[in-house]
Amino acid sequence: MSNDTASNDTASNDTSNDTGHDTTTGPASADLSDDDLRRELEHLHETRHETFLHGSESALTAHTHRMEALEQEYLRRNPGREVDPDRLRAGRRDDA
Numbered sequence: 760m761s762n763d764t765a766s767n768d769t770a771s772n773d774t775s776n777d778t779g780h781d782t783t784t785g786p787a788s789a790d791l792s793d794d795d796l797r798r799e800l801e802h803l804h805e806t807r808h809e810t811f812l813h814g815s816e817s818a819l820t821a822h823t824h825r826m827e828a829l830e831q832e833y834l835r836r837n838p839g840r841e842v843d844p845d846r847l848r849a850g851r852r853d854d855a
Contacts, residue, residue, distance in 0.1 A: 784825040788832035796836070800829050 791799060803826045810822045834840070 784821055788828045791832070793836065796829060796833055800826075800833060803829060 785799065786795075788796065788799075803822065807822065807826065810819055814822065
């Protein structure tokens, strides 16, 4: 195999863009509109249990990384999001 062929094979297997985002899991979270981000999060949360129970190790790892990236982006965009006091543990509630 020539060096040209080897470098082409490597380039075709590269699934990340210049930000390091793995493009096989979908667009980078920062590139999504608010509606698309919310839709992606809902879908991942819906599929999490099945992926956890029945997915391969690589599928679970990819799912986890994608979910974390989307959740972090959502929190970045919504720092003052409404928190339901019933979702907090007693003794850990913020004094508001």
